[in-house]
Amino acid sequence: ILNVEQSPQSLHVQEGDSTNFTCSFPSSNFYALHWYRWETAKSPEALFVMTLNGDEKKKGRISATLNTKEGYSYLYIKGSQPEDSATYLCAFMGGDYKLSFGAGTTVTVRA
Amino acid sequence: NAGVTQTPKFQVLKTGQSMTLQCAQDMNHEYMSWYRQDPGMGLRLIHYSVGAGITDQGEVPNGYNVSRSTTEDFPLRLLSAAPSQTSVYFCASSYFQGFSEAFFGQGTRLTVV
Numbered sequence: 001i002l003n004v005e006q007s008p009q010s011l012h013v014q015e016g017d018s019t020n021f022t023c024s025f026p027s028s029n030f031y032a033l034h035w036y037r038w039e040t041a042k043s044p045e046a047l048f049v050m051t052l053n054g055d056e057k058k059k060g061r062i063s064a065t066l067n068t069k070e071g072y073s074y075l076y077i078k079g080s081q082p083e084d085s086a087t088y089l090c091a092f093m094g095g096d097y098k099l100s101f102g103a104g105t106t107v108t109v110r111a
Numbered sequence: 112n113a114g115v116t117q118t119p120k121f122q123v124l125k126t127g128q129s130m131t132l133q134c135a136q137d138m139n140h141e142y143m144s145w146y147r148q149d150p151g152m153g154l155r156l157i158h159y160s161v162g163a164g165i166t167d168q169g170e171v172p173n174g175y176n177v178s179r180s181t182t183e184d185f186p187l188r189l190l191s192a193a194p195s196q197t198s199v200y201f202c203a204s205s206y207f208q209g210f211s212e213a214f215f216g217q218g219t220r221l222t223v224v
Contacts, residue, residue, distance in 0.1 A: 097142070100170070
C-alpha cells in the first residue's frame, strides 16, 4: 500500500486570501503525480498531471509544483473565491501503473 | 459526449447477494480502474486494467471480481455482498500512460444491509 499523504485534511480560507497545501508521496519509482478537484455530489476532475522534477503547472488562479527527489507537491490557490470550495486530491502513479490517491484536502472559502 | 458511464447510480443489497456494477467508456482508453470512496479514506483502488484481457489487483481487491473482455467495458462484480462493502464506487478511465488524466464516472452509491 503506497503512502500518499495530504495535509492539512481541511482548511478554511477567507475570500480573497491565498492558500496552499501539500501532497507527499514515495520518492522512488516515480512515474506521475496527478491533482484532481472534487466538488460535492460530483465526480473528481483533473487539474494537472505532472511528470518531471521541477514541473510547475498553472490553470487560472490554481498552480502546482513538483519535487520528485524529495517526494512532495504543493497546490496553490491565489485569491480564493467561494467557487474554489472543494476537496483537492493528489494521486501518485509509480512503475506498477497503479494510481493511488491521498485522502484529500477539503478547502472551504468563506465569503 | 458520454465519457465514462456507470450504472446503477444507487443500489441496496442484502448481505450475501451478488451484483455487477457496470462501467463503460467511449474514449478508446486503454486504462480503466475501480475505486471505492469511504469517509476520511479518499479513493482506494480495487482493481485496474491496462487493456482488454488484462486485469490486476489494487489496494482492496477482496470480495470483488473484474474482467475486461472489450476496451469499452470494465464491470465490477460483488460476489457475496457484505456490510463492509457499503461505499461509493467510482470507475475511471484514461489513456495508458501516467501522463494522461483520469476521467471518472458519476459514481454508484451502494448500501449493503
